Amino acid sequence: MKENMFYGASPIIFKKAEELRKKMTSAEKIIWQHIHINEWKLKFRRQHPVSNFIVDFYCHALKLVIEIDGDIHDVEEVKKNDVARERTLFSLGLKVLRFSNEVVYKNSKEVLKKIDETIRVLRGSPLGDGGRETLYVIKIGGNIVDDEIKLSSFLKDFANIQAPPPGRGDVKKILVHGGGRLATQLAEKLGVEQKLVDGRRITDAETLKIVTMVYAGYINKNIVAQLQANHCNAIGLCGADGDLILAHKRNHPVIDYGFVGDVDAVNVNLLTTLLNQNLSVVVASLTHNQEGQLLNTNADTVAQEIANAMSPDFDVHLIYSFEKSGVLLDANNDKTVIATIDPSLYQQLRSKEKIFAGMIPKLDNAFAALNNGVKKVTIGKAEQLKDLISGRSGTNIVNG
Known part of the structure; x- marks a missing residue:
């Protein structure tokens, strides 16, 4: 059921995603408030299983991933994992947008503007709404x-x-x-x-x-x-x-x-x-x-x-x-x-x-x-x- 939007995610990943939905960060909640019901008429999913990962937000119609990063992502080892993660997501044909908690807190309007610009670009591509x-x-x-x-x-x-x-x-x-x-x-x-x-x-x-x-x-x-x-x-x-x-x-x-x-x-x-x-x-x-x-x-x-x-x-x-x-x-x-x-x-x-x-x-x-x-x-x-x-x-x- 809907395997095409989960890219082979295992039951363990699904269970972990369900747990994370109950523990959204305050920065994630800010973005979710804006994209859950939105002017683009697009369906976004939160803490969504993709292959071996759980992405913060995902729109399958545009193959768009949005990640909101806490301070832990400044740690060198985590940065390396993020790079490997993005390579895998990219290999699946997904577009990834990444924002830090700090940016969300200080300038959420710019974050939403960037998301809007990306959606407009994707909708103009063969992957987007136009095709x-x-x-x-x-x-x-x-x-x-x-x-x-x-x-x-x-x-x-x-x-x-x-x-x-x-x-x-x-x-x-x-x-x-x-x-x-x-x-x-x-x-x-x-x-x-x-x-x-x-x-x-x-x-x-x-x-x-x-x-x-x-x-x-x-x-x-x-x-x-x-x-x-x-x-x-x-x-x-x-x-x-x-x-x-x-x-x-x-x-x-x-x-x-x-x-x-x-x-x-x-x-x-x-x-x-x-x-x-x-x-x-x-x-x-x-x-x-x-x-x-x-x-x-x-x-x-x-x-x-x-x-x-x-x-x-x-x-x-x-x-x-x-x-x-x-x-x-x-x-x-x-x-x-x-x-x-x-x-x-x-x-x-x-x-x-x-x-x-x-x-x-x-x-x-x-x-x-x-x-x-x-x-x-x-x-x-x-x-x-x-x-x-x-x-x-x-x-x-x-x-x-």
Whole structure:
């Protein structure tokens, strides 16, 4: 999982990195405060394992390492180790910026200016943002999946998504789906009671069998078959296939969600390999725990986690498409679309109970995606997929 950004780091290095994250120096905290959520819309990781080392900060999208050095780095032996360390990082194709604690304390503005200048240079190079491919991660809502005519129209639009303007690379596509209504209907026929909390399904053992049959079986393969009919070569997977999505059983202090999974890791290498074979990947929202247990996982969350994981290597546009025209002020009036939502407005709407329960997970996942390096998030009507991609419809989620 994400081995490409760790360069073969061992479990020992990972454990040490986890310990160091709890003991950041004051100088490191100053820089982290500025780069954690930043104007460049880049994902930085702190105390990040790289080969045999732990670098202070790392941006995989630009292959950029930032090191903050304490007084110990003035010791001659440590200086030699730093030189050897930089040679190794350089051999991995990484750019290294190094600043002393003293410089950070006395002139943090100059440090940030240097980081900004370096980012601008890297973005202008083949390694930077200017040469990256576009990836659309599109989640399709259950109500569309349940409607044969709407699903057929949507999949035709999905198959015909065009490559972005010249200079932005080829288009790549991942489609994520659940199938809540079909699963509920089958459960009712079988006499299996269904429960939802805040729009999330309680999954007992019998319900897990049903969602596996519906999501990973009928719906997934039906979508793949229709995409093939539209000359879009596709492959259908669930999280257990190819070890695609690793998760753990949710441990909630109050609610027992049953066999519901929270995502731990996404197999970036597998997805990248499939996308590079010009395959569109169709993902059913089931995960696994590597101990033989399938887990039902919210499809909005699966889409967000995939988008997050792929964002270091692609310009990711995450789209939540469903039966509504976007986030609505009045859930019963499709003309009350809110064009743009930032965190402040979201909290206001939620506190006033203007956001209906099923939309809360979508918006939570949308903001989480932006905070993790996803370039753009849009919520809107599945029948308007072309306009959602171009920005002519739907609700855009922004960080400020």
